[in-house]
Amino acid sequence: MIGGPVRELLTDVQYRVRGAHPLRPGMRSALRRAERADPRELRRMQERRLRLLVRWAAARTPYYRRWFADAGLDPRDVRTLDDLAALPTIGRDNVAADPTAFLAYPRRLAWPARSSGTSGTVVTVYRSPGSAVYERCALERQWSWFGVPPRAPRVVLRGSTVAGPHGITRIRPATGELLVSSFHLTAEHLPEILAAVRAHAPVAVEGWPSSLTLFATLLRDAGEPLRVRAVITSSEVIGAAAARTLEEVFGGPVVDHYGQTERVALAGNCPCGGLHAFGDYGIVETLPVPDAPQRREIVGTPLHNWAFPLLRYRTGDEVVGEPDPAPCPCGRSFPLLGAVDGRVEDAxxxxxxxxxxxxxxxxxxxxxxxxxxxxxxxxxxxxxxxxxxxxxxxxxxxxxxxxxxxxxxxxxxxxxxxxxxxxxxxxxxxxxxxxxxxx
The missing domain is CATH 3.30.300.30 (ANL, C-terminal domain)
Incomplete structure (x- = not known):
């Protein structure tokens, strides 16, 4: 188990890689083209990557090598999105039992991540550095819809690695982000936090909705509004009341995205309010939930992580209701998901x-x-x-x-x-x- 200071150092190294990766410009260009692509063009792109991914997984990972051999199926027979149904769904139990069975890269060349998620089942997954860069670029694309440049100064309230010897706030050198401890959001600490935040002059604030709401409430009660272009949220379901509080105090719209530690699917809202599944990031299926006709489980097949291919991964997260079948007024080609019923935790x-x-x-x-x-x-x-x-x-x-x-x-x-x-x-x-x- 890696200690906090060492883990934070490794995180900083990873952020430096994301910012300086030689494929980053090409990824950003491809992502810009995809969001306005014709739906048929987007599907062709998904199917090209899917064919390569399936063959790669069958050749390089112990799990899929065994599965294709036992099933008597040629990986080359999986060619279209419709052919995905021939493959089994997998879940956290499969990965938790033996993560190395899904590794297609040597472990030393992949970045690990661990999560208990919403299920409490401990899982270790891996991703390639290129996958991490691609995800970052996809998120930056969403931020740009709201006028937030890729390297704009941001305040981040997403955990606790700031706490302890670093104090309550610190700058992450690799990104220029100001990190604020989510566990020191009190009236007593507000003057110190606010001084660091104002000196940073953020364009956006980012973090867990619960942390951002606590921060916003402290600012409102102190009569210290903080105006930014956007409030970037993830990891929790954000309620209507919390969203109103964030927009009132920070003056910018809520920019929310949905994802998982396994990185099999990514979705984000647009300025028109629709939650779009990013089709260039992964193939998203929504499968019926037994005895719950209004609910569907999100199943993802990522198209970017060659280190740890997961085909038809059941996230355990569900969407409620049917998405609007009409195209989103924003004009982007990515399909709408509906409301995600994700993590809600008491503080x-x-x-x-x-x-x-x-x-x-x-x-x-x-x-x-x-x-x-x-x-x-x-x-x-x-x-x-x-x-x-x-x-x-x-x-x-x-x-x-x-x-x-x-x-x-x-x-x-x-x-x-x-x-x-x-x-x-x-x-x-x-x-x-x-x-x-x-x-």
């Missing part, structure tokens, strides 16, 4: 009363686990429930949990790690990665 509370948004991030980088859940029994009193998996190390997991909580939340918290054979599910059958309990 935890630290021992001193500070809110802790998206608390599942406290345990997202643990390894050797099949399932994990962090529960709050009272402010500052946490229990991390773990189901041991391959390579589990009890002492290492416990030490990593306590070190992370101390580093990002601060001293004075009580943390207990409890092993269990199975973590209870909610009424819907899902494992919630973070839960607030009573005394």
């Amino acid at each position: 935890f509370t630290a021992a001193d009363g500070r809110p802790i948004p998206l608390p599942h991030t406290l345990v997202k980088n643990l390894t050797g686990l099949r399932e994990v859940q962090v529960a709050q029994h009272a402010p500052g009193r946490f229990e991390v429930r773990v189901v041991p998996g391959h390579g589990y190390d009890r002492e290492a997991v416990a030490a990593a949990v306590r070190a992370t909580v101390h580093r990002v939340v601060g001293p004075g918290q009580t943390v207990e790690v409890r092993e269990t054979e199975r973590i209870p599910r909610s009424a819907s059958g899902k494992l919630r990665p973070a839960i607030v309990l009573g005394e």
Whole structure:
């Protein structure tokens, strides 16, 4: 398990690669063409990449090499989007069982990422540096729809790696972003945060909706509005009331995008309000959810990550209702998704009363686990429930949990790690990665 300072250093290196990658200009040019492409042209592009991806996966990954051999199917027979139905869907359990079975690159040439996501099932995935650059360019394209240039100064509230020895804020040298700790959004810390933010002169603010809403509320109560061109959000479902608060305080529109750690699908809203699935990033299917006729599960096949090809990956995320079949008034060719029913988490509370948004991030980088859940029994009193998996190390997991909580939340918290054979599910059958309990 990589410690916080080392992980942050590696993250900075990765951001430098994204900014200086030699294929970045070509990727940006291709992305600009795709958003205005004729739907038939976009489909032809998807099918060209799909044919290459399927053959690559069948030749290079143990999982698909076995599957095609057992199924007696020639990878060259998968040629069109309609042919995708011949392939099986896969999910978190497949990847969690053996991530290396999906690796098409040597592990040393791929970037790992870990998540417990909305399901609580711990998964490790990989991506190529080129995939990370492509995703960044796709997001920058969406930001440009709202007048935000690629390298515009931004304030980012997306976690806790700022906390600890770095203080409450710091500049990420690779990007020029001002990082603000999501776990220090209090009236006491606001003057220090606001001074750093105003000195940075951001064009946009970016982060988790819960963190941004806390920040906006503090600014509103202090009579200190912060005007920017856009409020960039992701990782959580954003409610109408929160969106209104963000737009009132920051003066810019909410620019929201949907994605996953597995990077199989990417979608974002346009200035007309539609949520577009980015068809040049991945092929998106929406499959019926049993006993829920108004809901469909998002299944993605990424067209950019040659290091870790996942074909027809079930995200576990669902869309509610049917998208409008009419073309979006914005004129872009990407299809509309509908409303994504994604992660909603209650904020935890630290021992001193500070809110802790998206608390599942406290345990997202643990390894050797099949399932994990962090529960709050009272402010500052946490229990991390773990189901041991391959390579589990009890002492290492416990030490990593306590070190992370101390580093990002601060001293004075009580943390207990409890092993269990199975973590209870909610009424819907899902494992919630973070839960607030009573005394």
